Amino acid sequence: MNPLPPPSSATSSSNSKAVIDSGERNWLDLPRDAILSIFRKLDTIDTLFRVHNVCKTWRKISEDPFLYRTIDMSNSGVPDYTLDLKTLCHRAIDYSCGHMIDINIESFGTDDLLHHVADSASHLRRLRLASCWGLSDEALCEVAEKFPHLEEIDITICNLSDRTLGAIGQCCPQLKTCKFNSEVYRLPHIESNDEAFAIAKTMPELRHLQLVGNKMTNDGLLAILDGCPLLESLDMRRCFNVNLVGNLGKRCQEQIKCLRLPCDATDDCPFETECDDGSGGEDYSDGILDIDMLSDDDYAVYPYGYDEFSDAEFSDDNPYDDF
């Protein structure tokens, strides 16, 4: 099993460089599939756009539609105001050449961008829209029919309603996962089953449902249990109007494999679930949102409104220079 110990002179890398250096060797010697494999592992879309500008070879490779099948524009950590995310996203969508199957947009989504997604990605399987205050029900209802292959929809803390849910439910027969998460608050006390009823009515094939912070009551929950018989997992955390004492609770336990209850921990939610106790008045759209739930308290929190990015002053400093 053990190899023969190599002769000591052969192991120093300077020796090997002398042997292999016949002319200048640089990273462009790597075959295209190796470079593609590297680019595919880049975490952030902005890095992808940086390698785009390094040289002609890398530019060509970084435009490969394969790299844009999944476009993740979520803000992990501190948002970077030097990037025009909407433009980057737009361009990433163009590069996908219709092959995009998964897109995650946080905060900068607008109706226009959504239309662009719809026009470019008829095979979209997963759509996530988080903290996109610039999105309207109208736009979602208009584009729903352009996503016939949609399997998962995630709408988290946006200004959208049951109308969107109904449109998606009706136009997307393959939908298996629905997440519709709202801002969490107890006061004012509001009850509403609109969303629950829309889901129950239009999404019979649903397997996974997440409704954190929803205002539904037991009526809404019952409708879901009846309307979505194939449901395997149901996340009702922070649904303060649901009372699971008695038969309803029992039915949930029996029907649903993976149940998360209103008071269960929310550490693993990548969005804000802390309750605004109402002491700041009724204006919840201040919505100070800490996108990364796991960040510590020292993080500044950034208010997200849909015009934030276009209005912000961009600094000239490149934030990525320190290494």
Add this chain to the structure above:
Amino acid sequence: MASSSSNLISLKTSDGTVFKVERALAKTMKTVQAIIEEADANIYMIPIHNVFSHHMDMIIDYYKLSVAGKSKEFSVEKLDNDELKDFLLAVHYLNMEDLFEVLTQAVADRLEKKSVGYVRKYFGIENDFTPEEYAAIRKKNDWAFKGDDIEPEEDEEKQEE
């Protein structure tokens, strides 16, 4: 040396060193595996081009760690960019899937969040855009990368530490 002990395969690196490795390790090298399968009789020594003994050392380290379920402990941090590139080329030549994924991830991590100028400098890549193309890039990207460095001269200054 002779493959009468059929559990060991002899591999000869470009710098002339012979490594006797377990068949199971040789199996993770699809290139080597193909050579073995294509050979009619027992093959005594398989030459592996572009692979040096220091690469084999690392390959064997990785193999031992993965067999022990500790592949996450494998690190290429101590390699500089050129060494990492050469190692990646060797592993690519040998067609070793898992290790290839590890190394491409390592390169991706080194690229992450770095500026254009930094990437060029650190990876030794020349900017081969023509002045016209450059101007076009600048124009196109100006509003996507407000303040980003497109000009290498600016980068080099910024990177003086």
